Amino acid sequence: MIHVSRIFPGYVFDLDGTVYLGENLLPGALRAIMTLRALGSHTVFLSNKPLETRADYAEKLTRLGIPTPVHDIINSSWVLNQWLQSEAPGANLFVIGESPLLNELQEAGFQLTERADQVEFVVASFDRTFDYRKLQIAFDAIRAGARFIATNSDRYCPTPDGGLPDAAAVIGAIEGCTGLLVEVVVGKPSPITAQALLDRLGLPAEDCVIVGDRLETDIRMGQEAGMTTAAVLTGVTTPDILAASSIQPDYVLEHLDALIPPSAG
Amino acid sequence: MIHVSRIFPGYVFDLDGTVYLGENLLPGALRAIMTLRALGSHTVFLSNKPLETRADYAEKLTRLGIPTPVHDIINSSWVLNQWLQSEAPGANLFVIGESPLLNELQEAGFQLTERADQVEFVVASFDRTFDYRKLQIAFDAIRAGARFIATNSDRYCPTPDGGLPDAAAVIGAIEGCTGLLVEVVVGKPSPITAQALLDRLGLPAEDCVIVGDRLETDIRMGQEAGMTTAAVLTGVTTPDILAASSIQPDYVLEHLDALIPPSAG
Numbered sequence: 001m002i003h004v005s006r007i008f009p010g011y012v013f014d015l016d017g018t019v020y021l022g023e024n025l026l027p028g029a030l031r032a033i034m035t036l037r038a039l040g041s042h043t044v045f046l047s048n049k050p051l052e053t054r055a056d057y058a059e060k061l062t063r064l065g066i067p068t069p070v071h072d073i074i075n076s077s078w079v080l081n082q083w084l085q086s087e088a089p090g091a092n093l094f095v096i097g098e099s100p101l102l103n104e105l106q107e108a109g110f111q112l113t114e115r116a117d118q119v120e121f122v123v124a125s126f127d128r129t130f131d132y133r134k135l136q137i138a139f140d141a142i143r144a145g146a147r148f149i150a151t152n153s154d155r156y157c158p159t160p161d162g163g164l165p166d167a168a169a170v171i172g173a174i175e176g177c178t179g180l181l182v183e184v185v186v187g188k189p190s191p192i193t194a195q196a197l198l199d200r201l202g203l204p205a206e207d208c209v210i211v212g213d214r215l216e217t218d219i220r221m222g223q224e225a226g227m228t229t230a231a232v233l234t235g236v237t238t239p240d241i242l243a244a245s246s247i248q249p250d251y252v253l254e255h256l257d258a259l260i261p262p263s264a265g
Numbered sequence: 266m267i268h269v270s271r272i273f274p275g276y277v278f279d280l281d282g283t284v285y286l287g288e289n290l291l292p293g294a295l296r297a298i299m300t301l302r303a304l305g306s307h308t309v310f311l312s313n314k315p316l317e318t319r320a321d322y323a324e325k326l327t328r329l330g331i332p333t334p335v336h337d338i339i340n341s342s343w344v345l346n347q348w349l350q351s352e353a354p355g356a357n358l359f360v361i362g363e364s365p366l367l368n369e370l371q372e373a374g375f376q377l378t379e380r381a382d383q384v385e386f387v388v389a390s391f392d393r394t395f396d397y398r399k400l401q402i403a404f405d406a407i408r409a410g411a412r413f414i415a416t417n418s419d420r421y422c423p424t425p426d427g428g429l430p431d432a433a434a435v436i437g438a439i440e441g442c443t444g445l446l447v448e449v450v451v452g453k454p455s456p457i458t459a460q461a462l463l464d465r466l467g468l469p470a471e472d473c474v475i476v477g478d479r480l481e482t483d484i485r486m487g488q489e490a491g492m493t494t495a496a497v498l499t500g501v502t503t504p505d506i507l508a509a510s511s512i513q514p515d516y517v518l519e520h521l522d523a524l525i526p527p528s529a530g
Binding site: 128130131132135139143155156162164166168169171174175177179 | 392393394397400401405420427428429431433434436439441442
Protein backbone atom coordinates (compact mmCIF):
# COMPACT_ATOMS: atom_id res chain seq x y z
CA MET A 1 0.00 0.00 0.00
CA ILE A 2 1.25 3.45 -0.94
CA HIS A 3 1.45 6.00 1.86
CA VAL A 4 2.01 9.74 1.82
CA SER A 5 5.69 10.14 2.59
CA ARG A 6 5.53 12.65 5.42
CA ILE A 7 3.30 14.60 7.78
CA PHE A 8 2.33 18.10 6.56
CA PRO A 9 1.38 21.10 8.73
CA GLY A 10 -2.05 21.49 7.03
CA TYR A 11 -4.69 19.21 5.52
CA VAL A 12 -7.84 20.07 3.59
CA PHE A 13 -10.45 17.32 3.42
CA ASP A 14 -13.35 17.18 1.03
CA LEU A 15 -16.37 15.73 2.89
CA ASP A 16 -18.81 13.64 0.76
CA GLY A 17 -17.02 10.62 -0.68
CA THR A 18 -13.80 11.47 1.19
CA VAL A 19 -14.55 11.63 4.93
CA TYR A 20 -18.05 10.13 4.90
CA LEU A 21 -20.76 8.74 2.66
CA GLY A 22 -24.21 9.65 3.93
CA GLU A 23 -24.16 9.00 7.68
CA ASN A 24 -21.12 6.70 7.72
CA LEU A 25 -17.47 7.60 8.08
CA LEU A 26 -15.37 6.03 5.35
CA PRO A 27 -12.73 3.42 6.33
CA GLY A 28 -9.60 4.99 7.81
CA ALA A 29 -11.08 8.49 8.05
CA LEU A 30 -11.40 8.64 11.83
CA ARG A 31 -7.95 7.19 12.50
CA ALA A 32 -6.23 9.36 9.88
CA ILE A 33 -7.76 12.65 10.97
CA MET A 34 -7.31 12.01 14.70
CA THR A 35 -3.70 10.88 14.18
CA LEU A 36 -2.87 13.97 12.11
CA ARG A 37 -4.35 16.21 14.77
CA ALA A 38 -2.45 14.37 17.50
CA LEU A 39 0.74 14.99 15.54
CA GLY A 40 -0.02 18.73 15.52
CA SER A 41 -1.40 19.17 12.00
CA HIS A 42 -4.30 21.53 11.32
CA THR A 43 -7.32 19.99 9.53
CA VAL A 44 -10.02 21.91 7.65
CA PHE A 45 -13.03 20.56 5.79
CA LEU A 46 -14.42 21.61 2.45
CA SER A 47 -17.74 21.19 0.67
CA ASN A 48 -19.20 22.80 -2.44
CA LYS A 49 -22.72 22.02 -1.27
CA PRO A 50 -24.63 25.18 -0.35
CA LEU A 51 -27.64 23.36 1.14
CA GLU A 52 -26.26 23.18 4.67
CA THR A 53 -24.53 25.72 6.89
CA ARG A 54 -21.03 25.42 8.27
CA ALA A 55 -22.63 24.76 11.67
CA ASP A 56 -24.53 21.79 10.19
CA TYR A 57 -21.30 20.28 8.85
CA ALA A 58 -19.41 20.90 12.11
CA GLU A 59 -22.23 19.25 14.05
CA LYS A 60 -22.28 16.25 11.71
CA LEU A 61 -18.51 15.65 11.92
CA THR A 62 -18.66 16.01 15.70
CA ARG A 63 -21.58 13.54 15.87
CA LEU A 64 -19.63 11.05 13.75
CA GLY A 65 -16.71 11.21 16.20
CA ILE A 66 -14.52 13.93 14.66
CA PRO A 67 -15.06 16.99 16.92
CA THR A 68 -14.76 20.05 14.65
CA PRO A 69 -15.32 23.76 15.30
CA VAL A 70 -17.45 25.76 12.82
CA HIS A 71 -14.49 27.90 11.73
CA ASP A 72 -12.72 24.86 10.28
CA ILE A 73 -15.55 24.26 7.79
CA ILE A 74 -15.37 26.00 4.39
CA ASN A 75 -18.40 25.61 2.12
CA SER A 76 -19.41 27.44 -1.05
CA SER A 77 -22.13 29.53 0.58
CA TRP A 78 -19.66 30.81 3.18
CA VAL A 79 -17.03 31.58 0.52
CA LEU A 80 -19.68 33.44 -1.49
CA ASN A 81 -20.68 35.40 1.59
CA GLN A 82 -17.04 36.38 2.28
CA TRP A 83 -16.43 37.29 -1.36
CA LEU A 84 -19.56 39.48 -1.50
CA GLN A 85 -18.69 41.16 1.81
CA SER A 86 -15.40 42.32 0.35
CA GLU A 87 -16.83 43.13 -3.10
CA ALA A 88 -20.13 44.84 -2.25
CA PRO A 89 -21.09 44.87 1.45
CA GLY A 90 -24.82 45.30 2.04
CA ALA A 91 -25.66 44.89 -1.66
CA ASN A 92 -29.11 44.01 -3.00
CA LEU A 93 -29.17 40.35 -4.00
CA PHE A 94 -31.56 38.07 -5.79
CA VAL A 95 -30.63 34.55 -4.74
CA ILE A 96 -31.77 31.35 -6.47
CA GLY A 97 -30.99 29.06 -3.56
CA GLU A 98 -32.41 27.44 -0.44
CA SER A 99 -33.08 28.92 3.01
CA PRO A 100 -29.69 28.20 4.69
CA LEU A 101 -27.95 30.28 1.99
CA LEU A 102 -30.61 33.00 2.07
CA ASN A 103 -30.46 33.20 5.88
CA GLU A 104 -26.66 33.31 5.89
CA LEU A 105 -26.57 36.20 3.42
CA GLN A 106 -29.32 38.08 5.21
CA GLU A 107 -27.55 37.72 8.56
CA ALA A 108 -24.40 39.12 6.92
CA GLY A 109 -26.26 42.33 6.10
CA PHE A 110 -27.23 41.77 2.48
CA GLN A 111 -30.67 42.83 1.26
CA LEU A 112 -32.65 40.12 -0.50
CA THR A 113 -35.04 41.45 -3.11
CA GLU A 114 -37.22 40.15 -5.93
CA ARG A 115 -37.49 43.58 -7.57
CA ALA A 116 -35.45 43.07 -10.72
CA ASP A 117 -34.63 46.76 -11.16
CA GLN A 118 -33.06 46.91 -7.68
CA VAL A 119 -30.96 43.75 -7.86
CA GLU A 120 -27.17 44.30 -7.92
CA PHE A 121 -26.15 40.61 -7.96
CA VAL A 122 -28.03 37.53 -9.14
CA VAL A 123 -26.69 34.55 -7.18
CA ALA A 124 -27.22 31.11 -8.77
CA SER A 125 -26.97 28.15 -6.45
CA PHE A 126 -28.29 24.63 -5.80
CA ASP A 127 -32.06 25.12 -5.43
CA ARG A 128 -34.63 22.34 -5.30
CA THR A 129 -37.35 25.03 -5.42
CA PHE A 130 -36.08 26.57 -8.68
CA ASP A 131 -38.93 27.61 -10.97
CA TYR A 132 -39.85 29.85 -13.90
CA ARG A 133 -40.77 32.78 -11.64
CA LYS A 134 -37.23 32.86 -10.22
CA LEU A 135 -35.77 32.45 -13.72
CA GLN A 136 -37.82 35.44 -14.91
CA ILE A 137 -36.57 37.66 -12.06
CA ALA A 138 -32.95 36.64 -12.75
CA PHE A 139 -33.44 37.31 -16.48
CA ASP A 140 -35.00 40.74 -15.88
CA ALA A 141 -32.35 41.71 -13.31
CA ILE A 142 -29.39 40.72 -15.48
CA ARG A 143 -30.89 42.48 -18.51
CA ALA A 144 -31.23 45.56 -16.27
CA GLY A 145 -27.51 45.39 -15.41
CA ALA A 146 -27.18 43.09 -12.37
CA ARG A 147 -23.98 41.03 -12.06
CA PHE A 148 -24.33 37.24 -12.26
CA ILE A 149 -22.39 35.00 -9.85
CA ALA A 150 -22.73 31.49 -8.43
CA THR A 151 -21.82 29.50 -5.34
CA ASN A 152 -20.68 26.41 -7.24
CA SER A 153 -20.87 24.80 -10.66
CA ASP A 154 -21.47 21.14 -9.80
CA ARG A 155 -23.70 19.44 -12.36
CA TYR A 156 -25.51 17.20 -9.90
CA CYS A 157 -25.34 16.05 -6.33
CA PRO A 158 -25.03 12.24 -6.15
CA THR A 159 -27.71 10.41 -4.17
CA PRO A 160 -28.34 6.69 -3.57
CA ASP A 161 -30.95 6.77 -6.41
CA GLY A 162 -28.94 8.82 -8.91
CA GLY A 163 -28.60 12.53 -8.39
CA LEU A 164 -30.19 15.92 -7.89
CA PRO A 165 -29.66 18.69 -10.47
CA ASP A 166 -27.22 21.10 -8.80
CA ALA A 167 -26.21 24.73 -9.40
CA ALA A 168 -24.97 24.06 -12.97
CA ALA A 169 -28.63 23.64 -13.99
CA VAL A 170 -29.54 27.08 -12.62
CA ILE A 171 -26.45 28.64 -14.22
CA GLY A 172 -27.29 26.94 -17.54
CA ALA A 173 -30.88 28.19 -17.48
CA ILE A 174 -29.80 31.79 -16.86
CA GLU A 175 -26.97 31.66 -19.40
CA GLY A 176 -29.39 30.12 -21.91
CA CYS A 177 -31.95 32.93 -21.79
CA THR A 178 -29.63 35.90 -21.22
CA GLY A 179 -26.81 34.81 -23.55
CA LEU A 180 -24.36 35.95 -20.85
CA LEU A 181 -21.88 33.71 -19.03
CA VAL A 182 -21.71 33.60 -15.23
CA GLU A 183 -19.03 36.06 -14.10
CA VAL A 184 -17.71 34.40 -10.92
CA VAL A 185 -18.20 30.90 -9.46
CA VAL A 186 -16.63 30.95 -6.00
CA GLY A 187 -16.78 27.21 -5.15
CA LYS A 188 -14.02 24.72 -5.90
CA PRO A 189 -12.06 24.59 -8.19
CA SER A 190 -12.06 28.42 -8.02
CA PRO A 191 -8.90 30.10 -6.67
CA ILE A 192 -11.30 32.07 -4.44
CA THR A 193 -11.99 28.89 -2.46
CA ALA A 194 -8.32 27.89 -2.50
CA GLN A 195 -7.40 31.26 -0.99
CA ALA A 196 -10.12 30.94 1.67
CA LEU A 197 -8.66 27.55 2.68
CA LEU A 198 -5.10 28.85 2.86
CA ASP A 199 -6.23 31.91 4.82
CA ARG A 200 -8.01 29.63 7.28
CA LEU A 201 -4.98 27.35 7.65
CA GLY A 202 -2.61 30.33 7.86
CA LEU A 203 -0.02 28.32 5.93
CA PRO A 204 1.74 28.59 2.57
CA ALA A 205 0.34 26.22 -0.10
CA GLU A 206 3.46 24.03 -0.11
CA ASP A 207 2.80 23.11 3.53
CA CYS A 208 -0.71 21.82 2.74
CA VAL A 209 -2.24 18.65 1.33
CA ILE A 210 -5.70 18.64 -0.24
CA VAL A 211 -7.49 15.30 -0.08
CA GLY A 212 -10.58 14.65 -2.18
CA ASP A 213 -12.41 12.20 -4.40
CA ARG A 214 -12.92 14.46 -7.44
CA LEU A 215 -10.12 15.14 -9.87
CA GLU A 216 -11.76 18.09 -11.63
CA THR A 217 -12.54 20.02 -8.44
CA ASP A 218 -10.47 18.99 -5.40
CA ILE A 219 -7.31 17.90 -7.18
CA ARG A 220 -7.39 20.53 -9.93
CA MET A 221 -7.85 23.36 -7.43
CA GLY A 222 -5.06 22.03 -5.21
CA GLN A 223 -2.65 21.79 -8.13
CA GLU A 224 -3.44 25.29 -9.36
CA ALA A 225 -2.92 26.64 -5.82
CA GLY A 226 0.41 24.83 -5.39
CA MET A 227 -0.73 22.34 -2.73
CA THR A 228 0.23 18.68 -2.55
CA THR A 229 -2.72 16.63 -3.83
CA ALA A 230 -4.10 13.25 -2.80
CA ALA A 231 -7.03 11.55 -4.52
CA VAL A 232 -8.91 8.98 -2.49
CA LEU A 233 -10.76 6.16 -4.27
CA THR A 234 -13.70 6.01 -1.84
CA GLY A 235 -15.92 8.39 -3.85
CA VAL A 236 -16.62 9.12 -7.52
CA THR A 237 -13.11 8.50 -8.90
CA THR A 238 -12.31 4.93 -9.95
CA PRO A 239 -8.91 3.64 -11.17
CA ASP A 240 -10.35 3.77 -14.74
CA ILE A 241 -11.39 7.42 -14.42
CA LEU A 242 -7.99 8.20 -12.96
CA ALA A 243 -6.14 6.45 -15.78
CA ALA A 244 -8.13 8.40 -18.41
CA SER A 245 -7.78 11.83 -16.80
CA SER A 246 -5.35 14.62 -17.65
CA ILE A 247 -5.42 15.58 -13.96
CA GLN A 248 -2.98 13.41 -12.01
CA PRO A 249 -2.67 13.86 -8.24
CA ASP A 250 0.61 13.51 -6.33
CA TYR A 251 -0.84 10.58 -4.38
CA VAL A 252 -3.62 8.05 -4.95
CA LEU A 253 -5.00 6.60 -1.73
CA GLU A 254 -7.23 3.58 -1.27
CA HIS A 255 -8.30 4.88 2.14
CA LEU A 256 -7.56 7.95 4.21
CA ASP A 257 -5.27 6.11 6.62
CA ALA A 258 -2.69 6.03 3.83
CA LEU A 259 -2.13 9.68 4.75
CA ILE A 260 -0.16 8.46 7.76
CA PRO A 261 3.37 7.23 6.98
CA PRO A 262 3.93 3.80 8.64
CA SER A 263 6.68 5.31 10.81
CA ALA A 264 4.28 7.93 12.20
CA GLY A 265 1.15 5.82 12.73
CA MET B 266 -36.61 52.61 -52.00
CA ILE B 267 -35.15 49.24 -52.91
CA HIS B 268 -37.58 46.63 -54.18
CA VAL B 269 -37.20 42.91 -54.78
CA SER B 270 -36.53 42.62 -58.50
CA ARG B 271 -39.14 40.03 -59.47
CA ILE B 272 -42.06 37.93 -58.28
CA PHE B 273 -41.15 34.44 -57.00
CA PRO B 274 -43.39 31.35 -56.99
CA GLY B 275 -43.07 30.89 -53.18
CA TYR B 276 -42.73 33.13 -50.12
CA VAL B 277 -42.06 32.21 -46.49
CA PHE B 278 -42.98 34.87 -43.96
CA ASP B 279 -41.84 34.98 -40.36
CA LEU B 280 -44.72 36.26 -38.21
CA ASP B 281 -43.73 38.32 -35.13
CA GLY B 282 -41.85 41.46 -36.20
CA THR B 283 -42.37 40.66 -39.88
CA VAL B 284 -46.11 40.37 -40.57
CA TYR B 285 -47.43 41.74 -37.28
CA LEU B 286 -46.40 43.11 -33.90
CA GLY B 287 -48.82 42.04 -31.20
CA GLU B 288 -52.32 42.59 -32.61
CA ASN B 289 -51.33 44.99 -35.40
CA LEU B 290 -50.27 44.21 -38.94
CA LEU B 291 -47.02 45.95 -39.86
CA PRO B 292 -47.06 48.60 -42.62
CA GLY B 293 -47.23 47.11 -46.09
CA ALA B 294 -47.86 43.54 -44.89
CA LEU B 295 -51.47 43.28 -46.00
CA ARG B 296 -50.87 44.82 -49.42
CA ALA B 297 -47.72 42.79 -50.10
CA ILE B 298 -49.18 39.41 -49.14
CA MET B 299 -52.51 39.96 -50.92
CA THR B 300 -50.72 41.23 -54.05
CA LEU B 301 -48.37 38.24 -54.13
CA ARG B 302 -51.32 35.87 -53.78
CA ALA B 303 -53.22 37.70 -56.52
CA LEU B 304 -50.19 37.25 -58.78
CA GLY B 305 -50.31 33.50 -58.15
CA SER B 306 -47.54 33.08 -55.57
CA HIS B 307 -47.89 30.66 -52.69
CA THR B 308 -47.39 32.15 -49.17
CA VAL B 309 -46.58 30.18 -46.02
CA PHE B 310 -46.01 31.48 -42.49
CA LEU B 311 -43.37 30.47 -40.01
CA SER B 312 -42.97 30.82 -36.23
CA ASN B 313 -40.56 29.25 -33.77
CA LYS B 314 -42.97 29.89 -30.91
CA PRO B 315 -44.42 26.63 -29.55
CA LEU B 316 -46.98 28.30 -27.26
CA GLU B 317 -49.75 28.43 -29.84
CA THR B 318 -51.08 25.90 -32.32
CA ARG B 319 -51.07 26.28 -36.08
CA ALA B 320 -54.85 26.80 -35.85
CA ASP B 321 -54.29 29.74 -33.47
CA TYR B 322 -51.91 31.38 -35.94
CA ALA B 323 -54.20 30.75 -38.91
CA GLU B 324 -57.11 32.22 -36.98
CA LYS B 325 -55.07 35.30 -36.01
CA LEU B 326 -53.91 36.02 -39.57
CA THR B 327 -57.45 35.56 -40.84
CA ARG B 328 -58.79 37.92 -38.13
CA LEU B 329 -56.20 40.54 -39.13
CA GLY B 330 -57.39 40.40 -42.75
CA ILE B 331 -55.04 37.79 -44.25
CA PRO B 332 -57.21 34.66 -44.65
CA THR B 333 -54.89 31.68 -44.16
CA PRO B 334 -55.55 27.94 -43.94
CA VAL B 335 -53.97 25.94 -41.10
CA HIS B 336 -51.80 23.93 -43.48
CA ASP B 337 -49.90 27.06 -44.54
CA ILE B 338 -48.64 27.63 -40.98
CA ILE B 339 -45.38 26.01 -39.92
CA ASN B 340 -44.39 26.34 -36.26
CA SER B 341 -41.74 24.57 -34.19
CA SER B 342 -44.19 22.34 -32.31
CA TRP B 343 -45.63 21.07 -35.60
CA VAL B 344 -42.17 20.47 -37.08
CA LEU B 345 -41.22 18.57 -33.91
CA ASN B 346 -44.36 16.50 -34.18
CA GLN B 347 -43.60 15.64 -37.82
CA TRP B 348 -39.97 14.83 -37.04
CA LEU B 349 -40.93 12.55 -34.16
CA GLN B 350 -43.60 10.81 -36.22
CA SER B 351 -40.99 9.81 -38.77
CA GLU B 352 -38.30 9.01 -36.18
CA ALA B 353 -40.25 7.17 -33.47
CA PRO B 354 -44.04 7.02 -33.96
CA GLY B 355 -45.95 6.44 -30.73
CA ALA B 356 -42.85 6.90 -28.57
CA ASN B 357 -42.93 7.71 -24.84
CA LEU B 358 -42.15 11.38 -24.33
CA PHE B 359 -41.47 13.63 -21.38
CA VAL B 360 -42.21 17.15 -22.56
CA ILE B 361 -41.16 20.36 -20.78
CA GLY B 362 -43.66 22.60 -22.54
CA GLU B 363 -47.14 24.08 -22.33
CA SER B 364 -50.52 22.49 -23.05
CA PRO B 365 -50.85 23.28 -26.79
CA LEU B 366 -47.62 21.34 -27.45
CA LEU B 367 -48.59 18.52 -25.08
CA ASN B 368 -52.05 18.23 -26.65
CA GLU B 369 -50.66 18.25 -30.18
CA LEU B 370 -48.21 15.44 -29.41
CA GLN B 371 -50.83 13.40 -27.56
CA GLU B 372 -53.28 13.75 -30.44
CA ALA B 373 -50.55 12.51 -32.79
CA GLY B 374 -50.36 9.26 -30.83
CA PHE B 375 -47.38 9.88 -28.57
CA GLN B 376 -47.50 8.73 -24.96
CA LEU B 377 -46.70 11.42 -22.41
CA THR B 378 -45.12 10.06 -19.23
CA GLU B 379 -43.36 11.35 -16.14
CA ARG B 380 -41.82 7.94 -15.37
CA ALA B 381 -38.16 8.63 -16.08
CA ASP B 382 -37.31 4.98 -16.75
CA GLN B 383 -39.95 4.79 -19.51
CA VAL B 384 -39.10 8.03 -21.32
CA GLU B 385 -37.62 7.62 -24.82
CA PHE B 386 -37.35 11.34 -25.67
CA VAL B 387 -37.07 14.37 -23.41
CA VAL B 388 -38.50 17.36 -25.32
CA ALA B 389 -37.34 20.80 -24.15
CA SER B 390 -39.52 23.73 -25.17
CA PHE B 391 -40.74 27.18 -24.10
CA ASP B 392 -42.46 26.55 -20.76
CA ARG B 393 -43.64 29.21 -18.35
CA THR B 394 -44.43 26.43 -15.85
CA PHE B 395 -40.88 25.02 -15.86
CA ASP B 396 -39.79 23.93 -12.38
CA TYR B 397 -37.33 21.74 -10.49
CA ARG B 398 -39.65 18.74 -10.54
CA LYS B 399 -39.64 18.73 -14.36
CA LEU B 400 -35.89 19.28 -14.40
CA GLN B 401 -35.44 16.25 -12.13
CA ILE B 402 -37.53 14.02 -14.40
CA ALA B 403 -35.58 15.18 -17.48
CA PHE B 404 -32.28 14.58 -15.66
CA ASP B 405 -33.29 11.09 -14.51
CA ALA B 406 -34.65 10.15 -17.96
CA ILE B 407 -31.56 11.30 -19.87
CA ARG B 408 -29.25 9.56 -17.39
CA ALA B 409 -31.34 6.42 -17.98
CA GLY B 410 -30.76 6.71 -21.76
CA ALA B 411 -33.55 8.93 -23.14
CA ARG B 412 -32.71 11.10 -26.17
CA PHE B 413 -32.80 14.88 -25.68
CA ILE B 414 -34.41 17.12 -28.33
CA ALA B 415 -35.97 20.59 -28.45
CA THR B 416 -38.58 22.53 -30.40
CA ASN B 417 -36.52 25.72 -30.67
CA SER B 418 -33.48 27.40 -29.17
CA ASP B 419 -34.63 31.01 -28.86
CA ARG B 420 -33.14 32.69 -25.81
CA TYR B 421 -36.18 34.81 -24.97
CA CYS B 422 -39.47 35.88 -26.43
CA PRO B 423 -39.66 39.68 -26.70
CA THR B 424 -42.55 41.37 -24.89
CA PRO B 425 -43.46 45.04 -24.45
CA ASP B 426 -41.80 44.94 -20.96
CA GLY B 427 -38.66 43.03 -21.95
CA GLY B 428 -38.89 39.33 -22.54
CA LEU B 429 -39.82 35.86 -21.33
CA PRO B 430 -37.12 33.18 -20.94
CA ASP B 431 -37.69 30.83 -23.90
CA ALA B 432 -36.62 27.25 -24.69
CA ALA B 433 -32.87 28.06 -24.50
CA ALA B 434 -33.30 28.37 -20.71
CA VAL B 435 -34.78 24.86 -20.46
CA ILE B 436 -32.10 23.45 -22.78
CA GLY B 437 -29.39 25.20 -20.72
CA ALA B 438 -30.73 23.83 -17.44
CA ILE B 439 -30.78 20.25 -18.75
CA GLU B 440 -27.37 20.55 -20.42
CA GLY B 441 -26.00 22.06 -17.21
CA CYS B 442 -26.96 19.15 -14.96
CA THR B 443 -26.51 16.25 -17.40
CA GLY B 444 -23.36 17.50 -19.12
CA LEU B 445 -24.91 16.39 -22.44
CA LEU B 446 -25.75 18.67 -25.34
CA VAL B 447 -29.21 18.69 -26.92
CA GLU B 448 -29.18 16.31 -29.89
CA VAL B 449 -31.71 17.93 -32.25
CA VAL B 450 -33.37 21.37 -32.27
CA VAL B 451 -35.99 21.30 -35.00
CA GLY B 452 -36.97 25.00 -35.09
CA LYS B 453 -35.35 27.60 -37.34
CA PRO B 454 -32.51 27.87 -38.31
CA SER B 455 -32.53 24.04 -38.45
CA PRO B 456 -32.55 22.44 -41.92
CA ILE B 457 -35.43 20.32 -40.57
CA THR B 458 -37.65 23.41 -40.58
CA ALA B 459 -36.29 24.55 -43.96
CA GLN B 460 -37.22 21.17 -45.45
CA ALA B 461 -40.70 21.32 -43.90
CA LEU B 462 -41.23 24.72 -45.56
CA LEU B 463 -40.05 23.55 -48.96
CA ASP B 464 -42.17 20.41 -48.71
CA ARG B 465 -45.20 22.55 -47.89
CA LEU B 466 -44.50 24.93 -50.81
CA GLY B 467 -43.70 22.03 -53.15
CA LEU B 468 -41.05 24.17 -54.79
CA PRO B 469 -37.26 24.05 -55.18
CA ALA B 470 -35.40 26.45 -52.86
CA GLU B 471 -34.31 28.73 -55.72
CA ASP B 472 -37.97 29.53 -56.42
CA CYS B 473 -38.58 30.73 -52.84
CA VAL B 474 -37.95 33.89 -50.83
CA ILE B 475 -37.77 33.82 -47.03
CA VAL B 476 -38.71 37.10 -45.37
CA GLY B 477 -37.94 37.69 -41.69
CA ASP B 478 -36.65 40.15 -39.12
CA ARG B 479 -33.93 37.94 -37.57
CA LEU B 480 -30.60 37.43 -39.30
CA GLU B 481 -29.46 34.46 -37.18
CA THR B 482 -32.64 32.44 -37.67
CA ASP B 483 -34.74 33.46 -40.70
CA ILE B 484 -31.96 34.69 -42.96
CA ARG B 485 -29.34 32.14 -41.92
CA MET B 486 -31.72 29.22 -42.48
CA GLY B 487 -32.80 30.59 -45.87
CA GLN B 488 -29.20 30.99 -47.01
CA GLU B 489 -28.24 27.50 -45.89
CA ALA B 490 -31.26 26.07 -47.72
CA GLY B 491 -30.51 27.98 -50.94
CA MET B 492 -33.49 30.36 -50.82
CA THR B 493 -33.44 34.04 -51.69
CA THR B 494 -33.42 36.03 -48.41
CA ALA B 495 -35.02 39.32 -47.46
CA ALA B 496 -34.56 40.98 -44.06
CA VAL B 497 -37.24 43.43 -43.02
CA LEU B 498 -36.39 46.23 -40.58
CA THR B 499 -39.72 46.22 -38.75
CA GLY B 500 -38.60 43.80 -35.99
CA VAL B 501 -35.41 43.16 -33.99
CA THR B 502 -32.86 43.93 -36.73
CA THR B 503 -31.72 47.56 -37.01
CA PRO B 504 -29.39 49.00 -39.69
CA ASP B 505 -26.58 48.93 -37.05
CA ILE B 506 -27.14 45.24 -36.27
CA LEU B 507 -27.21 44.53 -39.99
CA ALA B 508 -23.97 46.41 -40.63
CA ALA B 509 -22.19 44.47 -37.86
CA SER B 510 -23.42 41.01 -38.84
CA SER B 511 -21.63 38.35 -40.84
CA ILE B 512 -25.05 37.28 -42.16
CA GLN B 513 -26.04 39.46 -45.10
CA PRO B 514 -29.43 38.92 -46.79
CA ASP B 515 -29.99 39.33 -50.52
CA TYR B 516 -32.45 42.16 -49.85
CA VAL B 517 -33.04 44.61 -47.00
CA LEU B 518 -36.60 45.91 -46.89
CA GLU B 519 -37.97 48.84 -44.92
CA HIS B 520 -41.47 47.42 -45.21
CA LEU B 521 -43.02 44.32 -46.72
CA ASP B 522 -44.47 46.15 -49.72
CA ALA B 523 -40.93 46.41 -51.08
CA LEU B 524 -41.46 42.75 -52.02
CA ILE B 525 -43.56 43.96 -54.92
CA PRO B 526 -41.58 45.31 -57.90
CA PRO B 527 -43.06 48.72 -58.95
CA SER B 528 -43.99 47.25 -62.34
CA ALA B 529 -46.08 44.50 -60.68
CA GLY B 530 -47.79 46.53 -57.92
